[in-house]
Amino acid sequence: KEKRGRLPKHVAIILDGNRRWAEKRGLGTSEGHTAGARKLIENAKDCFAMGINTISLFAFSTENWARPEDEVNFLMALFEKHFKSEMPYFRRDQIKITVIGNRARIPESLLGLIREAEEATKSYKGKQLILAIDYSGRFDILQACKSLAEKAKNGLIQVEDIDEKLMEKELMTNCSEFPNPDLLIRTSGEQRISNFFLWQAAYTELYFPNVLWPDFGEAEYLEALTWYQQRERRFGQRV
Ligand SMILES: CC(C)CCOP(=O)(O)OP(=O)(O)O
Numbered sequence: 001k002e003k004r005g006r007l008p009k010h011v012a013i014i015l016d017g018n019r020r021w022a023e024k025r026g027l028g029t030s031e032g033h034t035a036g037a038r039k040l041i042e043n044a045k046d047c048f049a050m051g052i053n054t055i056s057l058f059a060f061s062t063e064n065w066a067r068p069e070d071e072v073n074f075l076m077a078l079f080e081k082h083f084k085s086e087m088p089y090f091r092r093d094q095i096k097i098t099v100i101g102n103r104a105r106i107p108e109s110l111l112g113l114i115r116e117a118e119e120a121t122k123s124y125k126g127k128q129l130i131l132a133i134d135y136s137g138r139f140d141i142l143q144a145c146k147s148l149a150e151k152a153k154n155g156l157i158q159v160e161d162i163d164e165k166l167m168e169k170e171l172m173t174n175c176s177e178f179p180n181p182d183l184l185i186r187t188s189g190e191q192r193i194s195n196f197f198l199w200q201a202a203y204t205e206l207y208f209p210n211v212l213w214p215d216f217g218e219a220e221y222l223e224a225l226t227w228y229q230q231r232e233r234r235f236g237q238r239v
């Protein structure tokens with residue numbers, strides 16, 4: 001049992017509500033995503049400033065490819081814009097950047113910026129930003145299973161060696177010192193994991209505020225952390 005009052009080591013966020021936020025203001029979807037992207041950066045900075053060392057942001061799910069082409073293109077261009085504009089911050093504050101997900105459909109121009117950011121920040125310790133782009137929890141588990149099966153077939157491991165530790169080494173979150181989030185926040189009132197961290201969130205505290213993502217600022221963040229600190233973390237044991 002964890003004692004009360006601890007800050008989470010790893011916070012995962014499913015950002016949701018950009019389009020509804022825009023609609024409420026008579027704005028277009030693009031303006032909703034623009035506001036959402038700005039909030040993504042602001043929140044990451046607040047988080048690191050508060051001493052939370054690992055943040056995972058579900059910025060684009062595999063299902064999001066089904067959106068209208070112009071919206072998908074706008075989102076990809078938005079990611080490119082922010083990779084370019086935030087690189088100086090990532091370097092100055094030594095934030096290790098990792099992008100997890102299936103890269104096959106990411107435009108080459110964005111891929112280049114991702115590789116550059118990961119390469120430039122790979123040796124940083126301490127603070128880490130994990131961006132899930134075209135990530136799918138089931139795909140992550142399946143690719144890990146295939147990798148373990150391959151190793152067993154090639155005699156690199158024995159089947160009986162396969163345990164949670166070995167599995168977690170194969171998941172895309174093996175990039176992190178803290179692969180499993182302590183707190184998962186999903187904004188906009190939706191209460192679904194939506195194929196995000198299925199394995200990693202096994203014991204994660206789930207927090208579902210009604211606020212729409214572009215309105216999720218520092219005050220809302222502090223509310224989430226206060227809520228988290230009051231949770232009795234039992235990890236399945238009795239109190
Ligand atoms: C791309 C994605 C992370 C944006 C999240 O907001 P959304 O577009 O799902 O907005 P709505 O839930 O309001 O439709």
Ligand SMILES: [Mg+2]
Binds near residue numbers: 018
């Ligand atoms: Mg949504």
